[in-house]
Amino acid sequence: DIVMTQSPLSLPVTPGEPASISCRSSQSLLHTNGHNYLDWYVQRPGQSPQLLIYLGSNRASGVPDKFSGSGSGTDFTLKISRVEAEDVGVYYCIQAVQTPFTFGPGTKVDIK
Amino acid sequence: QVTLRESGPALVKPTQTLTLTCAFSGFSLNTSGVCVNWIRQPPGKALEWLGRIDWDGDTYYKTSLKTRLTISKDTSKNQVVLTMTNMDPVDTATYYCARTTGVAVAGHWGNWLDPWGQGALVTVSS
Numbered sequence: 001d002i003v004m005t006q007s008p009l010s011l012p013v014t015p016g017e018p019a020s021i022s023c024r025s026s027q028s029l030l031h032t033n034g035h036n037y038l039d040w041y042v043q044r045p046g047q048s049p050q051l052l053i054y055l056g057s058n059r060a061s062g063v064p065d066k067f068s069g070s071g072s073g074t075d076f077t078l079k080i081s082r083v084e085a086e087d088v089g090v091y092y093c094i095q096a097v098q099t100p101f102t103f104g105p106g107t108k109v110d111i112k
Numbered sequence: 113q114v115t116l117r118e119s120g121p122a123l124v125k126p127t128q129t130l131t132l133t134c135a136f137s138g139f140s141l142n143t144s145g146v147c148v149n150w151i152r153q154p155p156g157k158a159l160e161w162l163g164r165i166d167w168d169g170d171t172y173y174k175t176s177l178k179t180r181l182t183i184s185k186d187t188s189k190n191q192v193v194l195t196m197t198n199m200d201p202v203d204t205a206t207y208y209c210a211r212t213t214g215v216a217v218a219g220h221w222g223n224w225l226d227p228w229g230q231g232a233l234v235t236v237s238s
Contacts (some may be wrong), residue, residue, distance in 0.1 A: 002122065033218035039225070041159075046207060048231055049151075049159060051166055054224035092159055096223035099172035101149075101161040 006104035023093035037097035044089040114138035116229035134209030145214030152205040
C-alpha cells in the first residue's frame with residue numbers, strides 16, 4: 001500500500017500570512033493518463049471533510065483561488081496565500097492512483 | 113443537488129457485526145465512473161479509507177480490513193451498505209460515505225471524493 005506523509009502536522013499561522021503544507025507519497029502518483037492522483041481535503045471543526053484540490057492542482061468548485069496545489073510524482077504542496085480565520089481546520093492529502101486509497105496523517109492549521 | 117446520508121446503530125457490542133447504510137440522492141450508481149466510498153475517522157484521529165463500490169459492482173477494500181468488510185449496493189433504492197464483522201472497540205469512529213464523481217480525465221476516471229455525507233458515529237462497547 002502507498003504510504004502518505006504530511007508536514008508539518010501542526011501549523012499555527014498569523015492571519016493574512018501564507019501557509020504551506022507538504023505531502024509526500026511512498027510511490028509515484030502519476031497516472032498513465034499524465035495526471036497526478038493526489039487530492040486535498042479540509043475538515044473544518046465539527047464538519048465533514050470537503051474537497052479542496054483534485055488531481056494535484058485543480059481547485060474544486062467554489063474553492064477560492066487563495067488555495068493552490070502543486071507538485072508531481074511523490075512530492076506535493078498545498079498553499080494558502082493569505083490565511084483567514086475560516087481556514088482553520090485539518091488538511092488531508094490522499095492518494096487515489098491505486099486502491100487501497102490512503103490518506104496522510106493530516107495537518108492542523110490554526111490561528112496564532 | 114447531490115447528498116449522501118449515513119445511518120445505522122450508534123452503539124454495537126464487541127464481536128457483533130456493524131451494518132451501515134448510505135442513502136444518496138442527486139446521482140445514479142448506474143452511471144459509468146460513479147462510485148461510493150466509505151471512510152472512517154476515530155475520535156481525534158485521521159481519516160481512513162475503508163473501501164468503495166463501483167457502478168459496475170466491483171469492490172475494493174483497505175488491505176488490513178478486507179476480511180471483515182463487505183460493501184454492497186441496492187441501485188433501485190439508491191443505497192450502499194457497509195458491513196463490518198467482528199467489531200472491536202478500536203473500530204469506534206465516525207463513518208462517512210462519499211461519492212466518486214465519475215468524471216473522465218484523459219480516458220480514465222478521476223477518483224476524488226465529492227461530496228461527503230455528514231457522518232455517523234459508531235461506538236463499540238460492551
